[in-house]
Amino acid sequence: MITYISTIKVTYSDTDQMGYVHHNNYVKYYETARWELFEQLGIPYKAVEEKGFMLPVTRMDLKFIKPAYYDELLTIETTLHKISGAKIFFRYKLFNEAGTLVNKAEVTLAFINSATRQPCLAPEFIWQKIHGKGLENKASVN
Amino acid sequence: MITYISTIKVTYSDTDQMGYVHHNNYVKYYETARWELFEQLGIPYKAVEEKGFMLPVTRMDLKFIKPAYYDELLTIETTLHKISGAKIFFRYKLFNEAGTLVNKAEVTLAFINSATRQPCLAPEFIWQKIHGKGLENKASVN
Amino acid sequence: MITYISTIKVTYSDTDQMGYVHHNNYVKYYETARWELFEQLGIPYKAVEEKGFMLPVTRMDLKFIKPAYYDELLTIETTLHKISGAKIFFRYKLFNEAGTLVNKAEVTLAFINSATRQPCLAPEFIWQKIHGKGLENKASVN
Protein backbone atom coordinates (compact mmCIF):
# COMPACT_ATOMS: atom_id res chain seq x y z
CA MET A 1 0.00 0.00 0.00
CA ILE A 2 1.17 3.47 -0.91
CA THR A 3 -0.58 6.44 0.65
CA TYR A 4 -0.43 10.05 -0.45
CA ILE A 5 -1.98 13.15 1.09
CA SER A 6 -3.02 16.04 -1.13
CA THR A 7 -5.29 19.05 -0.87
CA ILE A 8 -7.79 20.61 -3.21
CA LYS A 9 -9.51 23.99 -2.97
CA VAL A 10 -13.20 23.99 -3.92
CA THR A 11 -13.82 26.47 -6.75
CA TYR A 12 -17.04 28.37 -7.38
CA SER A 13 -17.90 26.40 -10.49
CA ASP A 14 -17.82 23.21 -8.38
CA THR A 15 -20.95 24.29 -6.49
CA ASP A 16 -24.56 23.72 -7.43
CA GLN A 17 -27.75 25.48 -6.39
CA MET A 18 -28.05 23.44 -3.18
CA GLY A 19 -24.91 25.35 -2.17
CA TYR A 20 -22.96 22.07 -2.06
CA VAL A 21 -20.08 20.78 -4.16
CA HIS A 22 -21.85 18.96 -7.00
CA HIS A 23 -21.18 15.24 -6.69
CA ASN A 24 -19.50 14.90 -10.09
CA ASN A 25 -16.57 17.00 -8.86
CA TYR A 26 -15.37 14.43 -6.32
CA VAL A 27 -14.63 12.21 -9.30
CA LYS A 28 -12.36 14.93 -10.69
CA TYR A 29 -10.72 15.55 -7.30
CA TYR A 30 -9.87 11.85 -7.00
CA GLU A 31 -8.46 11.71 -10.52
CA THR A 32 -6.14 14.62 -9.78
CA ALA A 33 -5.15 13.07 -6.44
CA ARG A 34 -4.15 9.71 -7.92
CA TRP A 35 -1.97 11.32 -10.61
CA GLU A 36 -0.33 13.45 -7.91
CA LEU A 37 0.47 10.18 -6.10
CA PHE A 38 1.89 8.82 -9.38
CA GLU A 39 3.89 12.04 -9.89
CA GLN A 40 5.28 11.62 -6.38
CA LEU A 41 6.38 8.07 -7.26
CA GLY A 42 8.21 9.41 -10.31
CA ILE A 43 5.59 8.25 -12.80
CA PRO A 44 3.82 11.34 -14.16
CA TYR A 45 0.61 10.16 -15.82
CA LYS A 46 1.55 12.26 -18.85
CA ALA A 47 4.61 10.00 -19.28
CA VAL A 48 2.40 6.91 -18.94
CA GLU A 49 0.39 8.07 -21.96
CA GLU A 50 3.54 9.03 -23.88
CA LYS A 51 4.86 5.49 -23.35
CA GLY A 52 1.73 4.10 -25.00
CA PHE A 53 -0.53 3.24 -22.08
CA MET A 54 -3.80 4.70 -20.81
CA LEU A 55 -5.67 4.12 -17.57
CA PRO A 56 -9.41 4.58 -17.97
CA VAL A 57 -11.63 4.07 -14.93
CA THR A 58 -13.47 0.74 -14.86
CA ARG A 59 -15.31 1.19 -11.60
CA MET A 60 -15.93 3.90 -9.07
CA ASP A 61 -17.88 3.61 -5.84
CA LEU A 62 -18.27 6.82 -3.84
CA LYS A 63 -20.00 7.35 -0.51
CA PHE A 64 -21.11 10.90 0.30
CA ILE A 65 -21.09 11.39 4.06
CA LYS A 66 -21.21 15.16 4.52
CA PRO A 67 -21.52 18.00 2.01
CA ALA A 68 -18.50 20.06 1.01
CA TYR A 69 -18.71 23.79 0.36
CA TYR A 70 -17.25 26.56 -1.76
CA ASP A 71 -13.74 27.70 -0.81
CA GLU A 72 -13.06 24.78 1.53
CA LEU A 73 -9.58 23.33 1.46
CA LEU A 74 -10.23 19.60 1.28
CA THR A 75 -7.65 16.98 2.21
CA ILE A 76 -7.53 13.77 0.23
CA GLU A 77 -5.88 10.60 1.48
CA THR A 78 -5.23 8.45 -1.58
CA THR A 79 -4.13 4.85 -1.18
CA LEU A 80 -2.76 2.81 -4.05
CA HIS A 81 -4.09 -0.41 -2.66
CA LYS A 82 -3.37 -3.11 -5.19
CA ILE A 83 -2.31 -3.91 -8.74
CA SER A 84 -3.73 -7.16 -9.99
CA GLY A 85 -3.73 -8.32 -13.59
CA ALA A 86 -4.65 -5.37 -15.78
CA LYS A 87 -6.22 -3.50 -12.90
CA ILE A 88 -5.07 -0.94 -10.36
CA PHE A 89 -7.08 -0.20 -7.22
CA PHE A 90 -7.24 3.09 -5.34
CA ARG A 91 -9.01 3.95 -2.10
CA TYR A 92 -9.80 7.48 -0.98
CA LYS A 93 -10.82 9.40 2.08
CA LEU A 94 -11.68 13.07 1.74
CA PHE A 95 -11.78 15.37 4.78
CA ASN A 96 -12.90 18.97 5.20
CA GLU A 97 -10.99 21.66 7.12
CA ALA A 98 -12.58 20.57 10.41
CA GLY A 99 -11.14 17.09 9.83
CA THR A 100 -14.57 15.56 9.23
CA LEU A 101 -14.77 12.67 6.79
CA VAL A 102 -16.81 14.03 3.88
CA ASN A 103 -16.49 11.30 1.28
CA LYS A 104 -14.83 7.96 0.74
CA ALA A 105 -14.36 5.97 -2.41
CA GLU A 106 -12.87 3.05 -4.23
CA VAL A 107 -11.75 3.58 -7.80
CA THR A 108 -10.45 0.90 -10.15
CA LEU A 109 -8.65 1.58 -13.42
CA ALA A 110 -7.39 -0.67 -16.19
CA PHE A 111 -4.04 -0.61 -17.94
CA ILE A 112 -4.80 -0.26 -21.65
CA ASN A 113 -2.34 -0.48 -24.52
CA SER A 114 -3.07 2.74 -26.44
CA ALA A 115 -2.23 1.21 -29.80
CA THR A 116 -4.47 -1.83 -29.52
CA ARG A 117 -6.93 -0.31 -27.03
CA GLN A 118 -6.81 -3.67 -25.23
CA PRO A 119 -6.21 -4.30 -21.51
CA CYS A 120 -2.66 -5.25 -20.60
CA LEU A 121 -0.55 -5.99 -17.53
CA ALA A 122 0.98 -3.08 -15.64
CA PRO A 123 4.06 -1.89 -17.54
CA GLU A 124 7.49 -2.65 -16.11
CA PHE A 125 8.43 1.05 -15.66
CA ILE A 126 5.56 1.37 -13.21
CA TRP A 127 6.54 -1.75 -11.25
CA GLN A 128 10.10 -0.43 -10.98
CA LYS A 129 8.90 2.72 -9.26
CA ILE A 130 6.70 0.95 -6.72
CA HIS A 131 9.07 -1.96 -6.06
CA GLY A 132 9.57 -2.57 -2.37
CA LYS A 133 6.59 -0.47 -1.37
CA GLY A 134 4.45 -3.41 -0.32
CA LEU A 135 2.61 -3.98 -3.58
CA GLU A 136 3.58 -7.46 -4.74
CA ASN A 137 4.83 -7.64 -8.34
CA LYS A 138 2.58 -10.25 -9.85
CA ALA A 139 2.98 -9.57 -13.54
CA SER A 140 4.00 -6.80 -15.91
CA VAL A 141 4.60 -5.94 -19.56
CA ASN A 142 7.43 -4.09 -21.25
CA MET B 1 -40.09 -0.52 -9.90
CA ILE B 2 -40.51 2.32 -12.35
CA THR B 3 -38.40 2.30 -15.50
CA TYR B 4 -37.79 5.17 -17.87
CA ILE B 5 -35.84 5.29 -21.12
CA SER B 6 -34.09 8.48 -22.16
CA THR B 7 -31.34 9.47 -24.56
CA ILE B 8 -28.38 11.78 -24.30
CA LYS B 9 -26.09 13.10 -27.03
CA VAL B 10 -22.40 13.19 -26.16
CA THR B 11 -21.07 16.74 -26.54
CA TYR B 12 -17.52 17.68 -27.44
CA SER B 13 -16.71 19.04 -23.99
CA ASP B 14 -17.59 15.60 -22.55
CA THR B 15 -14.53 14.06 -24.22
CA ASP B 16 -11.00 13.84 -22.86
CA GLN B 17 -7.65 13.36 -24.57
CA MET B 18 -8.04 9.58 -24.67
CA GLY B 19 -10.87 10.34 -27.12
CA TYR B 20 -13.38 8.85 -24.67
CA VAL B 21 -16.22 10.39 -22.71
CA HIS B 22 -14.54 11.43 -19.44
CA HIS B 23 -15.92 9.30 -16.62
CA ASN B 24 -17.29 12.23 -14.61
CA ASN B 25 -19.89 12.88 -17.31
CA TYR B 26 -21.78 9.63 -16.72
CA VAL B 27 -22.61 11.01 -13.31
CA LYS B 28 -24.21 14.03 -14.99
CA TYR B 29 -26.03 11.87 -17.54
CA TYR B 30 -27.57 9.80 -14.76
CA GLU B 31 -28.64 12.88 -12.81
CA THR B 32 -30.43 14.26 -15.85
CA ALA B 33 -32.03 10.85 -16.53
CA ARG B 34 -33.49 10.46 -13.02
CA TRP B 35 -35.06 13.95 -13.09
CA GLU B 36 -36.54 13.15 -16.49
CA LEU B 37 -38.09 10.05 -14.89
CA PHE B 38 -39.41 12.29 -12.08
CA GLU B 39 -40.73 14.79 -14.64
CA GLN B 40 -42.51 11.94 -16.41
CA LEU B 41 -44.13 10.95 -13.10
CA GLY B 42 -45.38 14.51 -12.67
CA ILE B 43 -42.78 15.46 -10.07
CA PRO B 44 -40.35 17.92 -11.67
CA TYR B 45 -37.28 18.07 -9.46
CA LYS B 46 -37.52 21.87 -9.57
CA ALA B 47 -40.87 21.55 -7.79
CA VAL B 48 -39.31 19.21 -5.22
CA GLU B 49 -36.84 21.96 -4.27
CA GLU B 50 -39.56 24.64 -4.31
CA LYS B 51 -41.55 22.54 -1.82
CA GLY B 52 -38.58 22.57 0.55
CA PHE B 53 -36.80 19.29 -0.15
CA MET B 54 -33.47 18.43 -1.75
CA LEU B 55 -32.06 15.11 -2.90
CA PRO B 56 -28.28 15.01 -2.70
CA VAL B 57 -26.48 11.83 -3.75
CA THR B 58 -25.31 9.63 -0.86
CA ARG B 59 -23.75 6.85 -2.88
CA MET B 60 -22.89 6.11 -6.47
CA ASP B 61 -21.36 2.95 -7.85
CA LEU B 62 -20.56 2.96 -11.57
CA LYS B 63 -19.11 0.18 -13.72
CA PHE B 64 -17.45 1.22 -16.97
CA ILE B 65 -17.74 -1.60 -19.47
CA LYS B 66 -16.99 0.04 -22.82
CA PRO B 67 -15.93 3.57 -23.73
CA ALA B 68 -18.41 6.06 -25.17
CA TYR B 69 -17.46 8.56 -27.85
CA TYR B 70 -18.18 12.07 -29.09
CA ASP B 71 -21.48 12.54 -30.90
CA GLU B 72 -22.93 9.15 -29.87
CA LEU B 73 -26.60 9.08 -28.98
CA LEU B 74 -26.61 7.10 -25.74
CA THR B 75 -29.70 5.39 -24.36
CA ILE B 76 -30.20 5.31 -20.61
CA GLU B 77 -32.52 2.88 -18.87
CA THR B 78 -33.27 4.37 -15.45
CA THR B 79 -35.04 2.30 -12.82
CA LEU B 80 -36.49 3.81 -9.67
CA HIS B 81 -35.91 0.69 -7.67
CA LYS B 82 -36.85 1.44 -4.10
CA ILE B 83 -37.68 4.12 -1.56
CA SER B 84 -36.76 3.15 1.96
CA GLY B 85 -36.63 5.50 4.94
CA ALA B 86 -34.99 8.72 3.82
CA LYS B 87 -33.36 7.05 0.80
CA ILE B 88 -34.29 6.56 -2.83
CA PHE B 89 -32.49 4.02 -4.98
CA PHE B 90 -31.91 4.20 -8.74
CA ARG B 91 -30.34 1.67 -11.10
CA TYR B 92 -29.04 2.50 -14.54
CA LYS B 93 -27.97 0.84 -17.73
CA LEU B 94 -26.43 2.93 -20.48
CA PHE B 95 -26.22 1.65 -24.07
CA ASN B 96 -24.50 3.05 -27.15
CA GLU B 97 -26.07 3.27 -30.62
CA ALA B 98 -25.04 -0.32 -31.42
CA GLY B 99 -27.02 -1.47 -28.39
CA THR B 100 -23.89 -2.41 -26.44
CA LEU B 101 -23.97 -1.99 -22.68
CA VAL B 102 -21.44 0.75 -21.97
CA ASN B 103 -22.02 1.48 -18.30
CA LYS B 104 -24.18 0.43 -15.41
CA ALA B 105 -24.72 2.03 -12.06
CA GLU B 106 -26.51 2.24 -8.77
CA VAL B 107 -27.15 5.67 -7.33
CA THR B 108 -28.71 6.39 -3.93
CA LEU B 109 -30.01 9.79 -2.83
CA ALA B 110 -31.39 11.06 0.45
CA PHE B 111 -34.47 13.17 1.04
CA ILE B 112 -33.33 16.27 2.92
CA ASN B 113 -35.49 18.97 4.45
CA SER B 114 -33.99 22.15 2.95
CA ALA B 115 -34.78 24.26 6.01
CA THR B 116 -33.17 21.96 8.57
CA ARG B 117 -30.72 20.28 6.15
CA GLN B 118 -31.62 17.02 7.93
CA PRO B 119 -32.68 13.73 6.30
CA CYS B 120 -36.44 13.12 6.23
CA LEU B 121 -38.90 10.57 4.89
CA ALA B 122 -40.06 10.86 1.28
CA PRO B 123 -42.67 13.63 1.08
CA GLU B 124 -46.32 12.68 0.58
CA PHE B 125 -46.60 14.48 -2.81
CA ILE B 126 -43.97 12.09 -4.18
CA TRP B 127 -45.70 8.98 -2.81
CA GLN B 128 -48.98 10.12 -4.39
CA LYS B 129 -47.38 10.18 -7.83
CA ILE B 130 -45.81 6.75 -7.56
CA HIS B 131 -48.73 5.07 -5.77
CA GLY B 132 -49.70 1.77 -7.37
CA LYS B 133 -46.46 1.58 -9.38
CA GLY B 134 -45.04 -1.28 -7.35
CA LEU B 135 -43.01 0.73 -4.85
CA GLU B 136 -44.44 -0.02 -1.43
CA ASN B 137 -45.38 3.07 0.62
CA LYS B 138 -43.50 2.53 3.81
CA ALA B 139 -43.44 5.99 5.29
CA SER B 140 -43.70 9.61 4.24
CA VAL B 141 -43.75 13.21 5.48
CA ASN B 142 -46.06 16.13 4.67
CA MET C 1 -25.41 33.85 -43.45
CA ILE C 2 -26.81 30.54 -42.26
CA THR C 3 -29.04 30.53 -39.19
CA TYR C 4 -30.05 27.54 -37.11
CA ILE C 5 -32.40 27.33 -34.13
CA SER C 6 -31.77 24.74 -31.43
CA THR C 7 -32.82 24.19 -27.85
CA ILE C 8 -30.96 23.10 -24.75
CA LYS C 9 -32.34 22.03 -21.37
CA VAL C 10 -30.45 23.33 -18.36
CA THR C 11 -29.24 20.44 -16.19
CA TYR C 12 -28.72 20.53 -12.44
CA SER C 13 -24.94 20.34 -12.70
CA ASP C 14 -25.04 23.54 -14.81
CA THR C 15 -26.14 25.58 -11.79
CA ASP C 16 -23.99 27.24 -9.14
CA GLN C 17 -24.73 28.39 -5.62
CA MET C 18 -26.17 31.70 -6.81
CA GLY C 19 -28.93 29.51 -8.28
CA TYR C 20 -27.94 30.62 -11.78
CA VAL C 21 -26.47 28.72 -14.71
CA HIS C 22 -22.72 29.06 -14.17
CA HIS C 23 -21.28 31.22 -16.94
CA ASN C 24 -18.90 28.56 -18.26
CA ASN C 25 -21.86 26.48 -19.45
CA TYR C 26 -22.95 28.98 -22.11
CA VAL C 27 -19.66 28.21 -23.81
CA LYS C 28 -20.64 24.53 -23.94
CA TYR C 29 -24.18 25.32 -25.12
CA TYR C 30 -22.80 27.37 -28.00
CA GLU C 31 -20.34 24.63 -28.98
CA THR C 32 -23.14 22.09 -29.16
CA ALA C 33 -25.34 24.53 -31.11
CA ARG C 34 -22.73 25.21 -33.80
CA TRP C 35 -22.08 21.52 -34.41
CA GLU C 36 -25.84 20.97 -34.67
CA LEU C 37 -25.86 23.66 -37.36
CA PHE C 38 -22.98 21.83 -39.08
CA GLU C 39 -24.85 18.51 -38.75
CA GLN C 40 -27.89 20.15 -40.36
CA LEU C 41 -25.69 21.26 -43.27
CA GLY C 42 -24.49 17.68 -43.74
CA ILE C 43 -21.10 18.29 -42.15
CA PRO C 44 -21.02 16.45 -38.80
CA TYR C 45 -18.10 17.81 -36.80
CA LYS C 46 -17.03 14.25 -36.12
CA ALA C 47 -16.48 13.84 -39.88
CA VAL C 48 -14.49 17.08 -39.96
CA GLU C 49 -12.04 15.60 -37.46
CA GLU C 50 -11.97 12.26 -39.29
CA LYS C 51 -10.99 14.10 -42.49
CA GLY C 52 -7.99 15.58 -40.68
CA PHE C 53 -9.19 19.01 -39.57
CA MET C 54 -9.95 20.51 -36.18
CA LEU C 55 -11.67 23.76 -35.25
CA PRO C 56 -10.43 25.14 -31.94
CA VAL C 57 -11.90 28.40 -30.67
CA THR C 58 -9.69 31.45 -31.19
CA ARG C 59 -11.97 34.04 -29.66
CA MET C 60 -15.19 34.17 -27.72
CA ASP C 61 -17.03 37.27 -26.56
CA LEU C 62 -20.15 36.66 -24.47
CA LYS C 63 -22.58 39.20 -23.00
CA PHE C 64 -24.69 38.03 -20.05
CA ILE C 65 -27.95 39.96 -20.04
CA LYS C 66 -30.22 37.93 -17.74
CA PRO C 67 -29.57 34.84 -15.63
CA ALA C 68 -30.75 31.41 -16.78
CA TYR C 69 -32.08 28.82 -14.34
CA TYR C 70 -32.24 25.09 -13.73
CA ASP C 71 -34.67 23.17 -15.92
CA GLU C 72 -35.27 26.02 -18.37
CA LEU C 73 -35.53 25.10 -22.02
CA LEU C 74 -33.29 27.64 -23.70
CA THR C 75 -33.49 28.51 -27.38
CA ILE C 76 -30.29 29.28 -29.24
CA GLU C 77 -30.18 31.15 -32.53
CA THR C 78 -26.83 30.32 -34.12
CA THR C 79 -25.66 32.25 -37.16
CA LEU C 80 -22.75 31.09 -39.29
CA HIS C 81 -21.79 34.61 -40.22
CA LYS C 82 -18.62 34.42 -42.22
CA ILE C 83 -15.69 32.27 -43.30
CA SER C 84 -12.57 34.28 -44.01
CA GLY C 85 -9.09 32.85 -44.47
CA ALA C 86 -8.57 30.18 -41.83
CA LYS C 87 -11.36 31.55 -39.65
CA ILE C 88 -15.06 30.88 -39.24
CA PHE C 89 -17.32 33.31 -37.39
CA PHE C 90 -20.47 32.46 -35.44
CA ARG C 91 -22.95 34.76 -33.71
CA TYR C 92 -25.41 33.62 -31.08
CA LYS C 93 -28.53 34.78 -29.33
CA LEU C 94 -29.87 32.74 -26.44
CA PHE C 95 -33.45 33.15 -25.21
CA ASN C 96 -35.29 31.74 -22.20
CA GLU C 97 -38.78 30.22 -22.27
CA ALA C 98 -40.37 33.65 -21.87
CA GLY C 99 -38.58 34.74 -25.04
CA THR C 100 -36.25 37.10 -23.16
CA LEU C 101 -32.74 37.55 -24.54
CA VAL C 102 -30.48 36.00 -21.89
CA ASN C 103 -27.11 35.99 -23.60
CA LYS C 104 -25.48 36.90 -26.85
CA ALA C 105 -22.09 36.03 -28.21
CA GLU C 106 -19.59 36.02 -31.01
CA VAL C 107 -17.34 32.99 -31.34
CA THR C 108 -14.49 32.61 -33.83
CA LEU C 109 -12.77 29.31 -34.63
CA ALA C 110 -9.78 28.45 -36.80
CA PHE C 111 -9.45 25.64 -39.33
CA ILE C 112 -6.44 23.61 -38.27
CA ASN C 113 -4.77 20.79 -40.18
CA SER C 114 -4.67 18.02 -37.54
CA ALA C 115 -1.45 16.54 -38.89
CA THR C 116 0.57 19.75 -38.92
CA ARG C 117 -1.44 21.54 -36.22
CA GLN C 118 -1.19 24.63 -38.44
CA PRO C 119 -4.05 26.93 -39.54
CA CYS C 120 -5.38 26.25 -43.04
CA LEU C 121 -8.13 27.47 -45.36
CA ALA C 122 -11.60 25.98 -44.96
CA PRO C 123 -11.64 22.54 -46.62
CA GLU C 124 -13.46 22.12 -49.92
CA PHE C 125 -16.00 19.60 -48.50
CA ILE C 126 -17.24 22.33 -46.19
CA TRP C 127 -17.53 24.93 -48.95
CA GLN C 128 -19.52 22.46 -51.05
CA LYS C 129 -22.14 22.13 -48.33
CA ILE C 130 -22.57 25.85 -47.79
CA HIS C 131 -22.35 26.87 -51.45
CA GLY C 132 -25.16 29.19 -52.48
CA LYS C 133 -26.08 29.99 -48.90
CA GLY C 134 -24.76 33.53 -49.01
CA LEU C 135 -21.28 32.87 -47.67
CA GLU C 136 -18.87 33.86 -50.41
CA ASN C 137 -16.28 31.20 -51.30
CA LYS C 138 -13.04 33.05 -50.92
CA ALA C 139 -10.55 30.24 -50.58
CA SER C 140 -10.39 26.58 -49.60
CA VAL C 141 -8.12 23.57 -49.28
CA ASN C 142 -8.56 19.96 -50.38
Place this chain on the structure above:
Amino acid sequence: MITYISTIKVTYSDTDQMGYVHHNNYVKYYETARWELFEQLGIPYKAVEEKGFMLPVTRMDLKFIKPAYYDELLTIETTLHKISGAKIFFRYKLFNEAGTLVNKAEVTLAFINSATRQPCLAPEFIWQKIHGKGLENKASVN
Protein backbone atom coordinates in the same frame (compact mmCIF):
# COMPACT_ATOMS: atom_id res chain seq x y z
CA MET D 1 -4.81 48.77 -10.93
CA ILE D 2 -4.13 45.77 -8.73
CA THR D 3 -2.26 42.84 -10.21
CA TYR D 4 -2.02 39.32 -8.84
CA ILE D 5 -0.06 36.33 -10.11
CA SER D 6 -1.41 32.82 -9.56
CA THR D 7 -0.84 29.40 -11.01
CA ILE D 8 -3.15 26.60 -12.03
CA LYS D 9 -2.33 22.99 -12.89
CA VAL D 10 -4.24 21.55 -15.86
CA THR D 11 -6.16 18.44 -14.79
CA TYR D 12 -7.02 15.50 -17.02
CA SER D 13 -10.72 16.30 -17.10
CA ASP D 14 -9.85 19.74 -18.53
CA THR D 15 -8.68 18.15 -21.78
CA ASP D 16 -10.74 17.28 -24.85
CA GLN D 17 -10.16 14.84 -27.69
CA MET D 18 -8.03 17.35 -29.62
CA GLY D 19 -5.59 16.87 -26.73
CA TYR D 20 -6.00 20.54 -25.76
CA VAL D 21 -7.49 22.19 -22.70
CA HIS D 22 -11.16 22.61 -23.65
CA HIS D 23 -11.90 26.32 -24.01
CA ASN D 24 -14.59 26.41 -21.32
CA ASN D 25 -11.95 25.73 -18.65
CA TYR D 26 -10.17 29.05 -19.13
CA VAL D 27 -13.36 30.65 -17.86
CA LYS D 28 -13.07 28.58 -14.67
CA TYR D 29 -9.34 29.33 -14.31
CA TYR D 30 -10.04 33.07 -14.50
CA GLU D 31 -12.85 32.86 -11.96
CA THR D 32 -10.56 31.12 -9.48
CA ALA D 33 -7.77 33.64 -10.17
CA ARG D 34 -9.94 36.71 -9.49
CA TRP D 35 -11.19 35.33 -6.16
CA GLU D 36 -7.59 34.54 -5.22
CA LEU D 37 -6.81 38.21 -5.92
CA PHE D 38 -9.79 39.15 -3.71
CA GLU D 39 -8.61 36.76 -1.00
CA GLN D 40 -5.18 38.42 -1.15
CA LEU D 41 -6.83 41.82 -0.65
CA GLY D 42 -8.60 40.48 2.45
CA ILE D 43 -11.97 40.11 0.74
CA PRO D 44 -12.71 36.38 0.36
CA TYR D 45 -15.52 36.02 -2.18
CA LYS D 46 -17.30 33.75 0.28
CA ALA D 47 -17.53 36.71 2.67
CA VAL D 48 -18.87 38.90 -0.15
CA GLU D 49 -21.80 36.49 -0.57
CA GLU D 50 -22.27 36.21 3.20
CA LYS D 51 -22.60 40.00 3.38
CA GLY D 52 -25.43 39.86 0.86
CA PHE D 53 -23.74 40.57 -2.46
CA MET D 54 -23.06 38.45 -5.53
CA LEU D 55 -20.87 39.11 -8.57
CA PRO D 56 -22.16 37.37 -11.68
CA VAL D 57 -20.24 37.80 -14.93
CA THR D 58 -21.80 40.27 -17.36
CA ARG D 59 -19.25 40.01 -20.14
CA MET D 60 -16.26 37.90 -21.00
CA ASP D 61 -14.01 38.27 -24.02
CA LEU D 62 -11.27 35.65 -24.39
CA LYS D 63 -8.58 35.36 -27.06
CA PHE D 64 -7.02 31.92 -27.54
CA ILE D 65 -3.48 32.35 -28.83
CA LYS D 66 -1.87 28.96 -28.22
CA PRO D 67 -3.27 25.67 -26.93
CA ALA D 68 -2.64 24.54 -23.36
CA TYR D 69 -2.04 20.91 -22.45
CA TYR D 70 -2.61 18.36 -19.71
CA ASP D 71 -0.38 18.70 -16.66
CA GLU D 72 0.97 22.13 -17.58
CA LEU D 73 1.41 24.59 -14.75
CA LEU D 74 -0.15 27.76 -16.13
CA THR D 75 0.56 31.21 -14.76
CA ILE D 76 -2.25 33.74 -14.66
CA GLU D 77 -1.68 37.48 -14.37
CA THR D 78 -4.95 38.96 -13.12
CA THR D 79 -5.46 42.71 -13.10
CA LEU D 80 -8.32 44.38 -11.27
CA HIS D 81 -8.51 47.20 -13.71
CA LYS D 82 -11.48 49.34 -12.74
CA ILE D 83 -14.61 49.61 -10.65
CA SER D 84 -17.22 51.84 -12.21
CA GLY D 85 -20.84 52.08 -11.10
CA ALA D 86 -22.10 48.56 -10.46
CA LYS D 87 -19.33 46.97 -12.54
CA ILE D 88 -15.87 45.61 -11.86
CA PHE D 89 -13.40 44.98 -14.67
CA PHE D 90 -10.66 42.35 -14.76
CA ARG D 91 -7.97 41.72 -17.36
CA TYR D 92 -6.04 38.49 -17.67
CA LYS D 93 -2.95 37.10 -19.30
CA LEU D 94 -2.30 33.38 -19.11
CA PHE D 95 1.15 31.94 -19.79
CA ASN D 96 2.40 28.36 -20.13
CA GLU D 97 5.55 26.96 -18.51
CA ALA D 98 7.69 28.18 -21.40
CA GLY D 99 6.45 31.72 -20.70
CA THR D 100 4.42 31.86 -23.91
CA LEU D 101 1.21 33.88 -23.85
CA VAL D 102 -1.54 31.29 -24.30
CA ASN D 103 -4.69 33.30 -23.66
CA LYS D 104 -5.79 36.78 -22.73
CA ALA D 105 -9.13 38.04 -21.60
CA GLU D 106 -11.31 40.80 -20.25
CA VAL D 107 -14.03 39.83 -17.80
CA THR D 108 -16.63 42.19 -16.36
CA LEU D 109 -18.84 41.40 -13.37
CA ALA D 110 -21.70 43.27 -11.73
CA PHE D 111 -22.30 43.88 -8.04
CA ILE D 112 -25.74 42.48 -7.25
CA ASN D 113 -27.69 42.85 -4.03
CA SER D 114 -28.55 39.20 -3.23
CA ALA D 115 -31.86 40.11 -1.57
CA THR D 116 -33.25 42.23 -4.40
CA ARG D 117 -31.20 40.60 -7.19
CA GLN D 118 -30.67 44.13 -8.53
CA PRO D 119 -27.35 45.75 -9.50
CA CYS D 120 -25.82 48.00 -6.87
CA LEU D 121 -22.69 50.07 -6.29
CA ALA D 122 -19.58 48.32 -4.95
CA PRO D 123 -20.01 47.81 -1.19
CA GLU D 124 -18.00 49.98 1.18
CA PHE D 125 -16.12 47.00 2.72
CA ILE D 126 -14.62 46.32 -0.71
CA TRP D 127 -13.59 49.93 -1.27
CA GLN D 128 -11.90 49.96 2.13
CA LYS D 129 -9.67 47.08 1.13
CA ILE D 130 -8.60 48.58 -2.19
CA HIS D 131 -8.27 52.16 -0.99
CA GLY D 132 -5.01 53.74 -2.06
CA LYS D 133 -4.29 51.06 -4.62
CA GLY D 134 -4.94 53.31 -7.60
CA LEU D 135 -8.57 52.47 -8.20
CA GLU D 136 -10.50 55.70 -7.73
CA ASN D 137 -13.41 55.47 -5.29
CA LYS D 138 -16.32 56.75 -7.32
CA ALA D 139 -19.28 55.43 -5.40
CA SER D 140 -20.20 52.66 -2.98
CA VAL D 141 -23.02 51.22 -0.88
CA ASN D 142 -23.16 50.13 2.75
